[in-house]
Amino acid sequence: MTHVERCRRSLATNPYCLECNSSAETALHALRDCPAVRTLWLCILPAPLVHSLFSLNLQDWLSCSLSSAFLHPRWKISWQFLFVSLIWQIWKRRNDVVFHNPCLSDSALINRSLAWAKHYFDSVVRQLASPSVSRPVWNPRASLGSGWTYLNVDGAVSVPSHESRIGGLIRSSAGDWIVGFAKAIGRSDVLQAELWAIFEGISLAWEYGFDRLLIHSDSKQAVELVNSTTAVSSGLSLVRAIYRLRQLHWNTEVIWVSRDENHHADALAKLVSLFDFPCRYMILRLWS
Template sequence: MVDSEVKPETTGHILWSCNTAKDTWAELKVRQTDRIPPLEEFIDVLWWLREHSVVNDWEVFATVGWSLWNNRNVIRHGGQGRQGREIALEAQRYVDEFRNHMPSDLPKLQPPPTKWSLPPPNWYKINVDGAVFKEQGSIGVGVVIRNAKGEVTGAMSKKICLPLGAIEAEVKAVEEGVLLAWDLGLKNVVVEGDSLAVTQALNGVVTPAISIQKVSEGILWWLKKFDNWKILHTRRSSNTAAHVMAKEAKPILDSVIWVEDSPPAIAHQLLYDVLSMDFCPNC
């Protein structure tokens, strides 16, 4: 059973330091030593383990992480949780079955381009997205800023009470993301969104639509204040965290901002984004 009644239910506690997690990792010979500092978020544990070369098989590690999370959800909904040994054996068996059914002559698959990726060292990635709440005559914008370790530097859900359309919502999301990054004192930023029209307009590939021209000009004016900046297009599947934050704006009055903290609504997605990255491309 997850002993969340004793300690705060952080992702670090659920997936690493609770009794069930400890038993699970011990079964897989993943060392839990006193050298690991107390870490509330599992993403911090993950990076510590990676930097200290503790994990030998990242595919099994990721599968165990998901199994522990699912076990926690079963318990929260009144089901019967499993013991650590059972979780470890099932995760290992799942990975072994997958590997055994992969043809040996296939070249190693590269991670699909639709996964979220880290920004370069000393850069920050600003993921942005917009949502239209037609029945309210308003829009929502979502912003998630992460550093080169995938840690949240800042995030925002904001509602703008104007009857704007989809492309206007997308460009307003970029504007809010750039302004938040500037307020946080960031210098090197990658702005990433899933609106191709907005990305092309800001990169000068196409002439901006009249409805977003002024806002686009303002965004470029602000970006020139940064030391370095890029604007990239991505697919929705790698922009999910920002998409959720945009949807979360629907019930709020104005805006909610997080600084160096993970919004609860996207905690699961943030963990997924990091676990989905290829930590050992030469395995």
């Protein structure tokens, strides 16, 4: 907890930052605005991001940085990866200070952050940028022609932990990548994961304003459930939620495809395991 939070819970009486002792230690102060931390950001921030990122509140700062695919001109790493790595190392060092352990120097912290960011960035980008996955294989038999948008979704469940991830990608009628998502959803069974993937994919498509959507899933059971005439009263809340989304002012079709035809959505779902936190809309921006 930050000192402000500890004071709020009556666990401490001094809300001030141990590093600078001049301001209350909020989360934003600890991670960005403390003079001892600000110098780190100025060393690593690309020039175009300096003013905008220092002027944002905590929520906007996190949202902007986590969705930014700005490629750092010096290290050639997407900013979202550098950002996550740096705030994690800053927070770890702050805790070292609080608990009186030896802490990293500025240069060591930056080097460690860069090493982690490069590891994650290379792991994700090299897989997704390879010819086998950078452009999904178009399936003519599932195409309804121009004007339709195509959504592939999949769920992945680890055995025996039942930790689940979902992923999906949306393409134009020509097969061009538009947007994608990947997200950890906690513990669930296979059917729940497949239904979550359909729900998240349809929700994303609706947010983007598409009016005709063809959804591909490799789960026959999930496809049958959402296409059932009793979906409106299904005992599964996800099926009912998907039904309500499909009743909005647009056309949707849900069809089954084989695993081979759906392997890109499967790859996106499994990539979530590379991160220590649930993520959404992070991977997709590498194509934009």
